[in-house]
Amino acid sequence: MKRRAWPLLGVLAFGYAFLYVPILLLIFYSFNESRLVTVWSGFSVKWYGELLHNRQLLDAAWLSIRIAATNATVAVVLGTLAANALVRHGRFRGRTGLELLLTAPLVMPDVIIGLSLLLLFVALRELIGWPDGRGFTTITIAHITFSMAYVAVVVRSRLGQMDASLEEAAMDLGARPLGVYRQITLPLIAPALLSGWLLAFTLSLDDLVIASFVSGPGATTLPMVVYSSVRMGVSPQINALATLIVAVVTLAVVIAGISLGRKPGR
């Protein structure tokens, strides 16, 4: 880089420090013996022990993971259909409408989505008796609704980059439309489907506000437990939880990086 790049590098370094110092501190203090954040009183893993015996938190984590996995799977299907529609079906009637419906959830404040879906579920129950009680199903539906928009963005850009003549070539060589999709399109957009799935999974695992609105008694997700404990102030158990999450994510990214890096080509 040229000389004029130095101030730029300074900003870059500051930005990364800003992003990472809080996380690193969180990890550091998760091994602190003391409850207090500022006082270092010796290395300990006792908070991890407590975390693993926190029944309420573990139950909530399990519920959240089930919701996140279901949500991600359905959202990938719906998001891919929507991406197909936008990339493959040209200027159909209602295209602008679909684009709006797929962009709005990306920026819509959580409180609005949460409130409106809760009111929908209440109204539906009055009308048709479904959903009977709120919990896993209602939270999952709510999460799918905004996750599919994110999946659509990811898959759409991948589909758009694909050379359209690849599908024509397959058809020219005798593959029927469904065969073309299975043999050519799906394998080529598979990386996008995977990252879409992971994105939807994370979004769901991360959501506090919407889940709080649409969940009912007895269904407490992980963010809801974290939230109520965090409101009470600093809690070393949450530090330990954060460390575990960061470890899992880093591991996943490293594995993904290695397996993608090994593949020949792009």
Added chain:
Amino acid sequence: MAVSNERRLLEPWQDPKAPPYLRIDRVTKTFGDLYAVDDVSLNIFKGEFFSLLGSSGCGKSTLLRLLAGFEYPTSGRIYIDGVDVTDVPPYARPVNMMFQSYALFPHMTVEQNVEFGLKQDRVAKKERQERVGEMLDLLKIMELRKRRPDQLSGGQRQRVALARSLARHPKLLLLDEPLGALDKRLRESTQFELVNLQERLGITFVTVTHDQEEAMTMSTRIAVMDAGQIMQVDTPTAIYEFPNCRLTAEFIGSVNLFEGKVMEREGDQVLIEARHGGILRMRSLHPHPLGTPVTVAIRPEKMRLSDGPAEDGVNRLSGVVEDIAYLGDVSIYRIRANGGQLVEMTLTNIQPRTEQALTWEQDVSVEWSPTSGVVLTE
């Protein structure tokens, strides 16, 4: 005119009784207001190497896509080997296409790419392998069979694409700018290879190209297209020597055009008064009425150049050398005629350039014979 049997075999289009292998019957394709293909009829015969030639946007690619089945005609029918395929989807047509981008499947090896079409046809595994082997041998790419497309050079990709589209033994092979992505040297050697391959397999080839040289070297016949219409269909020689309109004349090679009016007819020749002055005497079998505006087209290499000034006369113009472009084998001279017109002509450089007498600003005269060009009415 008596046509020998042998000639009829080589040039089936000369035989009115020969059945066309591919028949395009009054096909039109519109996109909104745009007539991409405008009422095109064309007969292509078995074993031909046929080229659709034109500049970009002339509709040649759309015509090719109509043959492949990627587009449906707005009106008109398409027959292959006597069967109406107009409404047959691409996967069920006995036609294969080599794409301009080659469209090799990036997630499959060379072998898997070539095998793809046979798999769709549910050919038994053993036969499949045999035929893939045949194709890889034919195109001399056996050693590449385990590679993926991104590990191949441009020339290798082209061969794989060709092998893949030939593996199903199509009745018709469509090639979209088959040499467009290759560099110039490779393009020249591949041209001959493609022709040899086509002659050996006996498959009918239809190619699309914007490169006139390519079309001239490879094709049995060429269709020159413009604005969705076919301007002329003929052998390369006929298209070059006897263009039927200004557009074809100008599109293929360079040409000098003289506008004028028909003054007199003498047997199979006409006398034409040029707009820029001078009289032209040209051979023409057309019954031009006197006074019709016509254009005379003369190729630059069919003119003779003489040193020194001369009187203007019939088929003779005098002028000054304005520009010389030395191309090695030939030189192009631009001569400003006294009437103000610019005449281009090419001379083979028989002698080293340093010994040539002609130079800039020199007075010269240009001559040609009545059979050196054609008289065009459009």
Added chain:
Amino acid sequence: MSIGAGPQSQGSRRLSRLVNIGIPYVWLGVFFLLPFVIVLQISVAEPALAQPPYTALWEWIDDGLLQIQINLRNFMLIGEDDIYLAAFLNSLWVALVCTLLCLLLGYPMAYAIATAPERWRVLLLMLIVLPFWTSFLIRVYAWIGILNSGGLLNTFLLWLGVIDQPMQILHTQTAVYIGILYSYLPFMILPLYANLTRLDPTLLEAAEDLGCRPMRAFVEITLPLSKPGIIAGSMLVFIPVVGEFVIPDLLGGPDSLMVGKLLWTEFFSNQDWPLASALAILLLGLLVVPFVLMQRMQQTMDETQP
């Protein structure tokens, strides 16, 4: 050249249309669009001690007569009490300040990443996205420990001798700014990066060749061409921040009242569903303009994509 799928058999094409367009449409229609209609309906209802806690909008009274009650109480209430107006104004202000902060820090970062050597880019970008994959809630929580009066920042500043007694940062608007900047920075950087890498570097070379100094070339070429990225990134930050709940709730204090938090309180603490709905409607109305702006920009970006 025509774009798009050619003619498969017409039947399968129609089926594919139906599935690809129809299913997402129905899902989003039922679970995204329809709910807004219900919110609108409940925002003109009255709260009631019932389950659900609001009055019905319409009622069948005898003879099959339909009686519709529209009650503007909620909107009037919002108009009368200054706290709502203050919350709306403060939300907009916070969103504006945070968008500018994100732009100020995010633009140079995106620019630096986009102009970094090719082999570094993926890693640098990955590091921007990585925090996003860890829990948002926990990342906000991390700042509680830092900004506390007995927290790390104060301890550090005391140790440096910059201050002689702890500052109150947590539970102030400043803490909200920091938390939002921290959480939303990646949303600013990503579209900017996407936009800047698409910029043809020969344009800058051409500008310099024509006598433009680098700084000026940046101002005259890069900046105007990155406008779509700036607007897209700004909207991705601005719109959700206006309705943000978690950050003001955990880091903010009494001076940082925001609509999202107010709506939450009305709903969960006061059980006033109609009032919460009315707030949601007003918030939605407020966000329509920036949303349309974003959508436009998105389309121009799609169209200019090579």
